[in-house]
Amino acid sequence: MKFYGTTLPNPLMLGTALYPSPAIMAEAFKASKAAVATVSLRREGSGGEGQAFWQIIKDLGTLILPNTAGCHTVKEAVTTAHMAREVFDTKWIKLEVIGHTDTLQPDVFALTEAAKVLTEDGFQVFPYCTEDLIVADKLLNAGCEVLMPWGAPIGSGLGLNNEHGLRSLRAHFPDVPLVVDAGIGLPSHAARAMELGFDAILLNTAVAKAGDPATMAKAMVMAAEAGQAAYTADPMEPRDMAAPSTPVIGKAFLT
Amino acid sequence: MQITVNGTTHDLSATTLADALKELGYGDARVATALNEAFIPAPSRATTELTQGDRLEVVAPMQGG
Numbered sequence: 001m002k003f004y005g006t007t008l009p010n011p012l013m014l015g016t017a018l019y020p021s022p023a024i025m026a027e028a029f030k031a032s033k034a035a036v037a038t039v040s041l042r043r044e045g046s047g048g049e050g051q052a053f054w055q056i057i058k059d060l061g062t063l064i065l066p067n068t069a070g071c072h073t074v075k076e077a078v079t080t081a082h083m084a085r086e087v088f089d090t091k092w093i094k095l096e097v098i099g100h101t102d103t104l105q106p107d108v109f110a111l112t113e114a115a116k117v118l119t120e121d122g123f124q125v126f127p128y129c130t131e132d133l134i135v136a137d138k139l140l141n142a143g144c145e146v147l148m149p150w151g152a153p154i155g156s157g158l159g160l161n162n163e164h165g166l167r168s169l170r171a172h173f174p175d176v177p178l179v180v181d182a183g184i185g186l187p188s189h190a191a192r193a194m195e196l197g198f199d200a201i202l203l204n205t206a207v208a209k210a211g212d213p214a215t216m217a218k219a220m221v222m223a224a225e226a227g228q229a230a231y232t233a234d235p236m237e238p239r240d241m242a243a244p245s246t247p248v249i250g251k252a253f254l255t
Numbered sequence: 256m257q258i259t260v261n262g263t264t265h266d267l268s269a270t271t272l273a274d275a276l277k278e279l280g281y282g283d284a285r286v287a288t289a290l291n292e293a294f295i296p297a298p299s300r301a302t303t304e305l306t307q308g309d310r311l312e313v314v315a316p317m318q319g320g
Contacts, residue, residue, distance in 0.1 A: 017319055018320070040318065042314060043315075044286050050286070069319055069320065079289055087315065088316065
């Protein structure tokens with residue numbers, strides 16, 4: 001599956017925040033070979049911290065996906081997207097319009113409005129959304145060609161809270177690149193998302209807050225790739241009753 | 256004139272956004288700007304006049320998820 005015409009070398013999109021140090025962040029990217037790095041924009045300090053960070057990001061050699069994290073209104077998100085396009089020199093924008101401070105769940109109404117404004121202005125929007133089918137449909141109508149539903153609240157590590165909803169989304173939009181964004185805490189969550197047929201996973205905290213971020217980053221990409229392979233291999237249907245795998249016919253009569 | 260830059264008041268002699276960025280030490284830094292909550296593209300900085308009390312935001316790449 002292509003993301004606005006780009007095929008990713010692996011299904012891991014990895015955040016750049018919350019690591020113990022920039023060096024450890026770089027190690028996590030190196031260990032996982034994550035395809036995409038998410039970044040943000042913040043006020044530049046007098047020490048030029050942003051310039052130093054930009055150099056580190058460039059050296060990672062990954063694709064860059066800037067976000068509008070922390071924005072709560074259409075205007076704020078659209079202005080931030082414009083600034084991000086200029087600073088990072090990319091049309092890609094991970095569009096976040098936050099609707100609730102505690103759950104950080106998206107305001108899907110404002111999100112759709114902002115997505116429409118930005119796609120009409122030439123942006124390639126990656127919307128952080130819920131798994132709601134109608135919201136998905138409206139985002140696609142607004143011009144989005146990728147959807148990024150949450151698995152669980154940002155930073156919670158709870159995994160996939162609504163697997164049925166995510167499966168339903170996959171079934172309804174078989175040709176749309178889908179990314180589980182947020183909530184993944186363990187490699188098993190990553191594998192599960194990919195087993196459902198998702199095209200990528202986006203995570204940050206699970207790697208950055210692990211005791212050994214580089215090893216966890218590698219575990220995440222291995223799990224995601226395993227899940228992806230499993231989905232393409234067409235898994236068996238589960239059943240309630242046992243079914244012997246060893247042939248019954250020909251068994252020696254020994255009673 | 257006095258303008259607010261990233262939430263802090265500054266006294267600047269510059270009258271355009273481009274000159275203000277130089278005076279503030281941003282020079283050729285990789286930053287984006289918003290003046291009074293409106294994005295100002297880099298090519299427009301030289302022709303963007305500042306007025307007393309303006310609110311300028313100067314942002315740069317930062318860690319994000």
